[in-house]
Amino acid sequence: MKFFVNRFVKNREVTVVIFLLILFSLVGLKNPAFVSPGNLMLTLKGSVMYIALAIGMAFVILTKEIDVSVGSILGMSAAVAATMLRNGSGLFSIIVVTLMVGIVSGLVNGIGVTKFKIPSIVMTLGTNGILRGLMFIYTGGKWVENLPDYFKQASQKSIFGNMNSFVFFTFIIMIIIHLYLTKARNGKYFAAVGDNLEGANLVGIKVNFMKILAFVLSGVFASIAGMVYVSQVGFVGNVAGNGAEMTAIASCVLGGVSLNGGVGSVLGATFGAIIMNSINTALVFLKVPAYWNNTISGLLLIVIVSSDALISRYLVNSAIKQRLSVKTESNGDGKKEEIGGEINEQI
Amino acid sequence: MAENELNEISLVYLDNIKKSFATNLVLKGVTLKLSPGEIVAIIGGNGAGKSTLMKILMGIYTPDSGNIYIDGEKSSLLSPSASLQKGIYYVPQEPMLFPNMTVEENVLIGMKGNRKALKHRLVELMKRLGWNISLSRTADTLSIAEQQLIEIVRGLLRDSKILILDEPTSSLTFKEIESLFKIMKDLREQGIGMFYITHRLTEVFEISTHVVLLRDGKITSSGPVVDFNKDMLIKGLLPEDIKSSIEKGGIDLGPSCDYTRESVLELEKLSGYGFKDVSFKLYPGEILGIAGVVGAGRTELAEAIFGIGEITSGKVLLNKEDITGCKTVDIVNKGLNYVPEDRHYNGIFSITDVVGNMTSCSLRNLSKFYTDFRKEREIANKYIQDFRIKVTGHDQLMKSLSGGNQQKVVIARMLATMPKVLVLDEPTRGIDAAARADVYKIIHELKNEGLAVLLISSDLEEIVELADRSLTMYNGIINGEFRKEHIDIDKLMAASFGVLDKGVV
Structure with a gap:
């Protein structure tokens, strides 16, 4: 039983899923339309972009860094992809060039943080500004519109009945990454770097390489999110992806990726992103005016994260107390046992 | 070749x-x-x-x-x-x-x-x-x-x-x-x-x-x-200067403790998580050792006395005043201070300078609103000289000091609060022989000044060398008490492992 409870609280993913279920059932009770299959799929579809951002962000936060440039990488990628689409470039070259935006931005971030020792919040804040500015220069401050239909329709395509193709592929990718991070030999390296930098160095992990890789992955996923944005929204305005970095960070934290590094999973980050997105839709269904959105999602974020922290701290403390108490309680005839134990061990 | x-x-x-x-x-x-x-x-x-x-x-x-x-x-x-x-x-x-x-x-x-x-x-x-x-x-x-x-x-x-x-x-x-x-x-x-x-x-x-x-x-x-x-x-x-004192046969032990005086610290059947029914008295000018293996509950006991750990029953009396369950800051002000075991985790502010570290515990006494920097530096100078702390200057960062010097700074910091009782938890863990000799000398000087020292150590030689009286702790209980003349390594070790009958006073 104790094992179960511990396991349960340690696996933050489970807490998040339960919260997600409670959110959906409560809102569903108030307005059944919210839990209709159509709306659920719609909510998931709307989450895809944030899930992509949150997965990339999870890598960076696991290594105890932060990346606040993903919003601008998303915007820049979206602008590049949309412009190429409008100019009639081939799909393959569009994808390659767009991903390059993320890779290069991530490399710049990673090298700045590891080689030039710039704190990641400062470094990525810088690239965030640079990229947002470059995007203005690139688009001339104009919206990129009149995109070919095939790209816009891609986000509406369904496979396996009602399953949206983007949602499907997002989950496949997420599961592959999750398995890699938890099962593969190198999978734990990201968490190790964030958990204890010097310790990771000592067991032969190339810590700088892992950090750069995390930033590159974060950039790549922001670029993917940019393409998703183009496909789902159908045009690219100047504010595309503005503030998305905060949603991505909040999704990670909500999903149990610790800002102290070393703890968390992309699974949690994904559910975190779904919650962040669902809250907005849920408020619509509850007929709460839209300008409450940020306030309420901010409040919920604090409530969920702090209650979770309180519960796990309580459990850790009581486990320690129990271990210590057992020791003093065993004093009666414990003496003999101890001596016997020693002899046994010598044999 | x-x-x-x-x-x-x-x-x-x-x-x-x-x-x-x-x-x-x-x-x-x-x-x-x-x-x-x-x-x-x-x-x-x-x-x-x-x-x-x-x-x-x-x-x-x-x-x-x-x-x-x-x-x-x-x-x-x-x-x-x-x-x-x-x-x-x-x-x-x-x-x-x-x-x-x-x-x-x-x-x-x-x-x-x-x-x-x-x-x-x-x-x-x-x-x-x-x-x-x-x-x-x-x-x-x-x-x-x-x-x-x-x-x-x-x-x-x-x-x-x-x-x-x-x-x-x-x-x-x-x-x-x-x-x-x-x-x-x-x-x-x-x-x-x-x-x-x-x-x-x-x-x-x-x-x-x-x-x-x-x-x-x-x-x-x-x-x-x-x-x-x-x-x-x-x-x-050893550096040349202490070689001679070692050759003379160790440090001057000073007068032995006067047990007729009132005790400064008294524990009455104190229980908490990891220790149970701990009672003892500590006298001014006494070094009381608590020997025991790692995990015997010594650190938990010290933390409980210091107001960090939880106390489930029993009393702690400091100068006859009940301080059970007081806040740490009040306990410090009433004259008890604690040098923790893990100096990296609990003890030092690694990115601050030496002076800041030394006075960090006594800042309240140094200032009404603005810190008196001259006084702060005077205190630091005094301890740097007294304890022979090797520093390049007042502004040397704490993290760039060696382990032994860091430990001396931590002890100095606690002493700057002018305590009457000092609890030392593994004061010489991971520091070299010369620094260890210095720390021992410091402890002796404190004793001679009338300070009561509670010395927690798993290094039994340390207890033998320093303590006027020693308790042994095993599985959270005090299972032995030895006066100076009865302290020897074998007895302490046996008691630490719980294989000795209740020691004689």
């Missing part, structure tokens, strides 16, 4: 290694050899260059000049991963585990091969060692000693040919040290070479095959361990 032949049979041959940091020449040309099956004890004071030398071997630093030969082959060790590939493994003094990972993950991380087979080998190894730590516990729930054991296991499981052990025994219990030594002997027979850094000279004779004395970045003498005796090692280590 002769040198080349030497290289062929040696695991490691360090040839004239030099290294400096900024203008500070730390290694002044060190030549050192390690052959299969040797355990080379490296002994030296703080700042002698031991750690730097080992970090060069580990690929963390690159030498300014000199060559490194591994297996007779000239190698440039540019990163820890390169060193690991050469079969070198460093067990650091301060454990460097991943706090959020399980024991199993901590050991196996970065290792190639089948997970199941590796885990099987790990379980086998732990069994052979007789070390009982659950593989599924996360590292942040482990005690320092347990963490150290895991570090050692990590090195052993990697089939390293060259093991560097940096003070591995500084927080282990006797039993654990014994099993570690057994393993080291096993490994030696398998042809593994080990560098063994330690401050405990008795261990040198127990385990090592060769001795290297390092002072000021130079090897002052080296050779097979049979050519040395303890006095030679001590003389080789």
Whole structure:
């Protein structure tokens, strides 16, 4: 039983899923339309972009860094992809060039943080500004519109009945990454770097390489999110992806990726992103005016994260107390046992 | 030519290694050899260059000049991963585990091969060692000693040919040290070479095959361990100025304690998590030792007295005043202070300067609103001189001091609050012989000034040398009390392991 409870609280993913279920059932009770299959799929579809951002962000936060440039990488990628689409470039070259935006931005971030020792919040804040500015220069401050239909329709395509193709592929990718991070030999390296930098160095992990890789992955996923944005929204305005970095960070934290590094999973980050997105839709269904959105999602974020922290701290403390108490309680005839134990061990 | 032949049979041959940091020449040309099956004890004071030398071997630093030969082959060790590939493994003094990972993950991380087979080998190894730590516990729930054991296991499981052990025994219990030594002997027979850094000279004779004395970045003498005796090692280590006081037969012990006076600290059947029904009285000018193995509940007791840990029943009286369950800040103001065991975790502000660290506990007395910087510096000067703390200046950062000097600063900080009772928890863990002698001298001076000292230590020699009276703690209860004339190592050890009947007063 104790094992179960511990396991349960340690696996933050489970807490998040339960919260997600409670959110959906409560809102569903108030307005059944919210839990209709159509709306659920719609909510998931709307989450895809944030899930992509949150997965990339999870890598960076696991290594105890932060990346606040993903919003601008998303915007820049979206602008590049949309412009190429409008100019009639081939799909393959569009994808390659767009991903390059993320890779290069991530490399710049990673090298700045590891080689030039710039704190990641400062470094990525810088690239965030640079990229947002470059995007203005690139688009001339104009919206990129009149995109070919095939790209816009891609986000509406369904496979396996009602399953949206983007949602499907997002989950496949997420599961592959999750398995890699938890099962593969190198999978734990990201968490190790964030958990204890010097310790990771000592067991032969190339810590700088892992950090750069995390930033590159974060950039790549922001670029993917940019393409998703183009496909789902159908045009690219100047504010595309503005503030998305905060949603991505909040999704990670909500999903149990610790800002102290070393703890968390992309699974949690994904559910975190779904919650962040669902809250907005849920408020619509509850007929709460839209300008409450940020306030309420901010409040919920604090409530969920702090209650979770309180519960796990309580459990850790009581486990320690129990271990210590057992020791003093065993004093009666414990003496003999101890001596016997020693002899046994010598044999 | 002769040198080349030497290289062929040696695991490691360090040839004239030099290294400096900024203008500070730390290694002044060190030549050192390690052959299969040797355990080379490296002994030296703080700042002698031991750690730097080992970090060069580990690929963390690159030498300014000199060559490194591994297996007779000239190698440039540019990163820890390169060193690991050469079969070198460093067990650091301060454990460097991943706090959020399980024991199993901590050991196996970065290792190639089948997970199941590796885990099987790990379980086998732990069994052979007789070390009982659950593989599924996360590292942040482990005690320092347990963490150290895991570090050692990590090195052993990697089939390293060259093991560097940096003070591995500084927080282990006797039993654990014994099993570690057994393993080291096993490994030696398998042809593994080990560098063994330690401050405990008795261990040198127990385990090592060769001795290297390092002072000021130079090897002052080296050779097979049979050519040395303890006095030679001590003389080789100590700076000139304290050598004489040691030769005079130790430090002046001062008057023994006056037990007719009122006690300053009294515990009445104090119970909490990890300790039960602890009662004792502490008198002014007395050094009361609490001996016991790691995990006996000593630190929990100290923390409870200091208002950090929880008290479930019983009373703590300071000068007849009940301070049970008071806030730490009130307890400090009433005249009790505590020097914690883990100075990195609980003790120091590493990125602040020495002065800031020393006065951080007494700032309230130094200022009404603005801090009186002159007074602050006066206090710092006094302690830097009294305690012979080696600093480049007031503004030297705490983290750049050696362990012994850091500990002196922490003690000075607690003394700056003018306490009547001082609780010291493992005051000499991981500091060198010279600094240890200084700390002992400081403790004696405090006693002579009438301060009551509660000395918690698992180093029994320390208790024997310092304490006027000693209690022993086992599984959270006080199971023995010894007056000065009855204190000896054997009795303390027996009581610490719970195999002695209630001691006589």
